[in-house]
Amino acid sequence: AQTVTQSQPEMSVQEAETVTLSCTYDTSESDYYLFWYKQPPSRQMILVIRQEAYKQQNATENRFSVNFQKAAKSFSLKISDSQLGDAAMYFCAYRSAIISDYGQNFVFGPGTRLSVLP
């Protein structure tokens, strides 16, 4: 079964600074997708960025970028020019490309709570 680990339960960053959230995963599959989701205090989860495993190029969305290291099974999220609105719980998620009737093919990490200090 796949697992996703986020080793930093909490992190803080100064406004306008850069912060990197760590995520590692374990899988024996070669084809899969990785996501970072953000859950602000209001609880509505939103997608931050996604990466297809077969693409070597790291995904970028405005101030958000990832460092995808497939061999190391690492998928970190970098937030540049941090803003107060970035404060939230961030979840790293793995999704298998294989459809399955059994087991979880969509696995979330435990989350990292990010605080942004003014």
Add this chain to the structure above:
Amino acid sequence: KAGVTQTPRYLIKTRGQQVTLSCSPISGHRSVSWYQQTPGQGLQFLFEYFSETQRNKGNFPGRFSGRQFSNSRSEMNVSTLELGDSALYLCASSRLAEGYNEQFFGPGTRLTVL
């Protein structure tokens, strides 16, 4: 375009009862997934429906079931409620079922089992 809606937003039940939660996806979305979020276990995938068929299922007991209607609305049912079923239940919809598709989450239903 309206977002994903979930009803009810809050629910209190007692052990042994059953409960049905509802999810209305974004118009045009045909895939609906359900998740359970608890402080102890985090966010866990329950199941996914696409065009009225269950496509994926997580590691939950048979007390947890779901269905999807022809208009893509989905319901999740939990029978014989246990204290451990207290959680935030999130529904997410996407246009298609392929794994890369972005999922749009609803606000959740907070279920408390007494």
